[in-house]
Amino acid sequence: TRTTLILKSRDYLYTYAIPQFEKNEIAVPDMTFSIDFVTAEPGEFEFRGDQFCGYSHPQLSGQLVVEPAAEFSRWLDSLAAPRS
Numbered sequence: 657t658r659t660t661l662i663l664k665s666r667d668y669l670y671t672y673a674i675p676q677f678e679k680n681e682i683a684v685p686d687m688t689f690s691i692d693f694v695t696a697e698p699g700e701f702e703f704r705g706d707q708f709c710g711y712s713h714p715q716l717s718g719q720l721v722v723e724p725a726a727e728f729s730r731w732l733d734s735l736a737a738p739r740s
Contacts, residue, residue, distance in 0.1 A: 658694050663689045702717075
């Protein structure tokens, strides 16, 4: 699965990494950067982030979920659907 992750920032400079694919990139206010990678199959991967200020920000780390395009589209549609 070919995947492109778009990185943007509204406030600070951040660095992000997807260690399983040895990918690193930066997010800068008012600029767009991306990380491109290919997975053999869908899955969950570690996604680590840091703020250049040097402080620990554990909320910048998490799981990156890669799934087939059709499932991703269904998930996006579910976010836009009215909630009752």
